[in-house]
Amino acid sequence: MRWLLVGFWVLICCATAQADVVKVRAFDDIMESGFLKVAMYENFPPYSFMADGEARGVDVDLARKLADGLDLKLELLWVTPDETLDGDLRNFIWKGHYLRPNVLADVMMRVPYDRDFSYKQNELGELINELVVMFGPYQRERWQTAYDDRRIDELSSVGVLRYHPVGVEVESVPSFYLASVFNGSIAKMLHHYPTAQAAFAAMQGGEVDATMAMRGEIEWMLGQAADGHIKLADNAYPNMGKQVWDLGMAVHESNRQLAYALEGELEGLIREGVVEGIYAGYGLRYELPELYQVQPDDR
CATH class of the missing domain: 3.40.190.10 (Periplasmic binding protein-like II)
Known part of the structure; x- marks a missing residue:
């Protein structure tokens, strides 16, 4: 997953083609269908991978909990990374991949929750990810x-x-x-x-x-x-730009209702310790995203 944070870390701007008309499932259609289609990266342990014919990983387990909270079944869309995260969002959230143009996910996991990334522009000053809403930070990495x-x-x-x-x-x-x-x-x-x-x-x-x-x-x-x-090791990384970042989810900008519903489920899972338990099950330390960290003035 070398590209996953390279583009995010250095904030490389690239031009984005105009979106073709692709059918994005509305919230009511998702609820009526009975399943939530979630995009996540294949062969990416401990986040999302296959083991003994079963989908595993912290992202898989969390997505299943979120789907259960909405009384939906989880349907996975395994994705192979493009050269940049912008390309992944284009291919699986708002436009579709040229090899499977009619296949879009309802939501994508493991997307940086970062204002600079969300409002990144190309050389023409246009927002690269204007058709994407990034929300729901669930982990600090x-x-x-x-x-x-x-x-x-x-x-x-x-x-x-x-x-x-x-x-x-x-x-x-x-x-x-x-x-x-x-x-x-x-x-x-x-x-x-x-x-x-x-x-x-x-x-x-x-x-x-x-x-x-x-x-x-x-x-x-x-x-x-x-x-x-x-x-x-317990060392620092001098002169390194982005050393800590929050990860969340992404949906098409027309599907904010889904984002609100997932955020509501996620907050409960975080505050009840369910998300931390998922990470512990894979032997990982869990660090709260900044959004949920208690500040001194909040006590």
């Missing part, structure tokens, strides 16, 4: 580094990686960041792999001493590995 304590005593600073080979997903934010920080002195130590899972496996196999990816991915892989020598 951040970057995480893991290391093998047989080869690194302690990773208290990214600077330690100047002396150790580190595995990263190709064309990912960690790749770009580690190649540029400290005047590029870590670049020569980078080893690139097709996925974060492959980079983690390379660390287990001794090819590299550390790896960096999204915290949820790292924690999931750490739990699967059950290797006492793999540790989570």
Whole structure:
């Protein structure tokens, strides 16, 4: 999922074609149909993936809870990522993919909940995602580094990686960041792999001493590995732009009624601890989105 946050992190603007007329299911039609069609990324553990013929992951479980709350069945639309998240929103929320032009989701999971991203413009000053409503933050995500304590005593600073080979997903934010920080002195130590899972496996196999990816991915892989020598680093990321971000959902701008209904269900699930329980079931720490974090003045 290297593209997933690269475009978000650097806020790359790209032109968007005008939307063709595509049938978007209205809220009443969704309720009458008895099912909610949710788009989520395939082969993306621990968020959405198949295991033993069953759909699993925190996004899958949360989507099922949201659908249940509306008395609907969950129907998954597995999607392969485009080059940018803007392309995914175009393909599955408001326009349709050219290979399956009449297939749209009612809602899409794991979309950045960020004002700058929502109001991103192309070179003509036009809103790229004007036909999309981004709402319902349900998780706060951040970057995480893991290391093998047989080869690194302690990773208290990214600077330690100047002396150790580190595995990263190709064309990912960690790749770009580690190649540029400290005047590029870590670049020569980078080893690139097709996925974060492959980079983690390379660390287990001794090819590299550390790896960096999204915290949820790292924690999931750490739990699967059950290797006492793999540790989570507690370091900062100096000179890095977007280190923490909230993730939510997206619907077509004409379907705000669905967004309101899902937000209502989501708030209850968060406040009752159900969402945190879903994450714990996959061995993940859960961090509340900023919207739900209690500020000192709110106490």
